[in-house]
Amino acid sequence: MNSFDVVIVGAGHNGLVAACYLAKAGKKVLMLEANSEVGGATTSVYAFKDFDARLSRYSYLVSLLPDKIISDLNLNFECISRKVSSYTPYSKDGKDDGLLINRTWDKSNVESFNRLTGSNTESDNWQRFYDEVSKFARIIAPTLLGPLPTRSELKAKLNNDQIWDMLIEQPFGKTLDQYFTDDLVKGLVLTDALIGTFASAYEMQQISVFSTT
Secondary structure, three states, rough: OOOOEEEEEEOOOHHHHHHHHHHOOOOEEEOOOOOOOOEEOOEEEEEOOOOOOEOOOOHHOOOOHHHHHHOOOOOOOOOOOEEEEEEEEEEOOOOEEEEEEEOOHHHHHHHHHHHOOOOOOOHHHHHHHHHHHHHHHHHHHHHHOOOOOHHHHHHHHHHOHHHHHHHOOOOOOHHHHHHHHHHHHHHHHHHHHOOOOOOOOOOOOOOOOOOHO
């Protein structure tokens, strides 16, 4: 009978990464997968009938794969950022339009917010909010690759009580209301805050995407 040091059930992207690191450390690993393909949520499928195009329904998850893991495992893989972060169609005063948000902030972003809200206030607050999120992410994201730090250790590492309170201590809905007034804009921000959960913005704090921004 074969013997193994580790058995991993499920050959999704997390299982594959764990198996590779364990194997590199000299462990004998057995992976068990019920499906015919490995990769879990990141596998590509034919999404459109009669079109020969395979797409990943969860490809955005791959963009969260840390560069260190790509390097450690010598993966032939490159993430390329798209120019447009999001585009949200809407109708206003009988006219169809859309809120365009480019990854690199530019004049078109400001104009798009202005058409939606009638002023620069929401676009200014968007920049201010995501500047704070970026400060948070630069400190917190690297800790995801090491032993889990305690809450007090994370707070000390961040060294910014204002950002800690707005993203950790208080319900995110309260933070959202402090920064934004437009419901469409709030919905976009909540996509980052609550994705992958079934929670209300006023029930819990969810920083999984924010911490890797």
